[in-house]
Amino acid sequence: MDRRLTLWILLGMLLGVIVGAALYYSVDATIIKEQISPWFKLLSDIFLHLIKLLVAPLILSTIVVGIAHMGDSSALGRIGFRAISWFIIASFISIGLGLLMVNIFQPGVGAPIPETAAAAIGEVKELKATEFILSVFPKNAFEAMATNNILQILVFSLFAGVALSAIGEKGAPLVRGADALAEMMLQITGYVMRYAPIAVFGALANVVAVSGLGILGTYLELLVEFYASLMILWVILLSVGFLFLRGRIWTLIRYIREPMLIAFSTASSEAALPKLFEQLDRFGVPRRISGFMLPLGYSFNLDGSMMYMSFATIFIAQAYGIDLSISTQILILLTLMISSKGVAAVPRASLVVITGTLAMFGLPVEGVAIILAIDQFLDMGRTATNIVGNAVATSVITKWEGMLEVEEPDFVAHPHAPAHTVAGGKAGLELAEDMVEDQRTKR
Numbered sequence: 517m518d519r520r521l522t523l524w525i526l527l528g529m530l531l532g533v534i535v536g537a538a539l540y541y542s543v544d545a546t547i548i549k550e551q552i553s554p555w556f557k558l559l560s561d562i563f564l565h566l567i568k569l570l571v572a573p574l575i576l577s578t579i580v581v582g583i584a585h586m587g588d589s590s591a592l593g594r595i596g597f598r599a600i601s602w603f604i605i606a607s608f609i610s611i612g613l614g615l616l617m618v619n620i621f622q623p624g625v626g627a628p629i630p631e632t633a634a635a636a637i638g639e640v641k642e643l644k645a646t647e648f649i650l651s652v653f654p655k656n657a658f659e660a661m662a663t664n665n666i667l668q669i670l671v672f673s674l675f676a677g678v679a680l681s682a683i684g685e686k687g688a689p690l691v692r693g694a695d696a697l698a699e700m701m702l703q704i705t706g707y708v709m710r711y712a713p714i715a716v717f718g719a720l721a722n723v724v725a726v727s728g729l730g731i732l733g734t735y736l737e738l739l740v741e742f743y744a745s746l747m748i749l750w751v752i753l754l755s756v757g758f759l760f761l762r763g764r765i766w767t768l769i770r771y772i773r774e775p776m777l778i779a780f781s782t783a784s785s786e787a788a789l790p791k792l793f794e795q796l797d798r799f800g801v802p803r804r805i806s807g808f809m810l811p812l813g814y815s816f817n818l819d820g821s822m823m824y825m826s827f828a829t830i831f832i833a834q835a836y837g838i839d840l841s842i843s844t845q846i847l848i849l850l851t852l853m854i855s856s857k858g859v860a861a862v863p864r865a866s867l868v869v870i871t872g873t874l875a876m877f878g879l880p881v882e883g884v885a886i887i888l889a890i891d892q893f894l895d896m897g898r899t900a901t902n903i904v905g906n907a908v909a910t911s912v913i914t915k916w917e918g919m920l921e922v923e924e925p926d927f928v929a930h931p932h933a934p935a936h937t938v939a940g941g942k943a944g945l946e947l948a949e950d951m952v953e954d955q956r957t958k959r
Contacts (some may be wrong), residue, residue, distance in 0.1 A: 809914075
C-alpha cells in the first residue's frame, strides 16, 4: 500500500505540472484565475482541511499517552533537555548556513523589484518577544485545539500527561481513552491519505497554471542556490544521524520518503505529520517518544524554514543594495532563532516572520513581494527539510535513550497498524521478532 501510494503521489505531481503547463499556454490567464484555478485549489484545500482535522487530537492524545506511559519524570526531563539542546544547535546550524550561503552566492544582486510590492504582504506587525512568550501559554485549551495552535496544545498536553501520571490509577481510564483516540486518528489518517495524490495534482496544477513554467526560469538562480543550500543542510543532518544510527540511517531515509513527498508536494508540514508518526513507528521509535518529540519539533525544530528565513532576509537586503555588517547579520540570526518558534501551524508563517524581521531592522518590508512569486516552490523544499530534521532528531534522541527498537519487517508492515502493535510496547516487538524468526526458518 505504501509503495503504491508513493507512486500515485509521484504520478499526481507529474500530471499536475503537465496539466498546469498545458492550461497556462492554451487558456486565457483571466479564465484560469477566475474559473479554473479555484477548482484546482479546492482539491488541495479539501486535503489540508482534513489533515488539520487530525492534527490537534493526534498531538493531544500522543503526548498525553507518551508522558503517562513514561512514568519516570526524570526520564521525561532528560529527554526534554536533550531534545531542546538538539533543536537549539540545529537552529544555529540552519540559520547560520543560510546566512553563509546567501553571502557566498549573493542571489539578490540585480533581482527585479516590483513597483507595487508594498501591498503584497498586507499589514506588518512587528514581532515582540513578550507577545511570543505569552502566546505559548493557552488561556483556553479548546480554543488552542480549534485553531490548531501546536505550541499551546503542546503546553496543555504536557500538563495533562504529567497530571495523569501523578494521579496513577484514577487517571487510567483517561489514559486508555487517549490511547484509543490516538489509534482512531491514525486509522482516519489512513483514509485521508488515499486522497493525497488528487490533492497533490490540484496543488501543482494550480501553481503552474497560474504562474507557468517560465517562473522557474525567471527565478532559476534563486531556486538552484537555495536548493543547493538545502542539500548541504541535508548532508549535515543525515551525517550527524549516521554517527548515532550507523547503517540504520538508510532505513530511516527509506521510511520517511513518503512523508517527505507529501510535505514537498503540499508545502505543508501538518499534512505529513500523521504519516510521519506511522513511519517512525515502523522504524522502531516507541510512540511514547515520537508522541513527545514530533510535536515539540514542529514548534522548535523547523530546520528548512529557519534556513529559508535567513536566506530570504539577506536576499531582500541584497536586492535593494543594502550592505549589512556581520554584527547586524548575527543580530538577525538571534532574532530569527526566537521569532521562528511555534509557527508551524500558521499559513505562510515564514513570510510573516521574515516581514517582522525586516521591519525590526529597518529593511524594506515590500521586498517580500520579490519572493512571493516562487514562494510555493521554495516552501516545498524547506517543508520537506523540516520533515528530515524532525525525523533524524526523533530517531537520534530515541537511540541516545537506548529505546530504539527493531524496525517492523516489510512483510508484516501495514500502513494502518496501531502504534502499540508496531513499536509501542514489548508485545508488538516480540510479535515482530517471532515473525522474523519464522521467516528465517522457512528459508
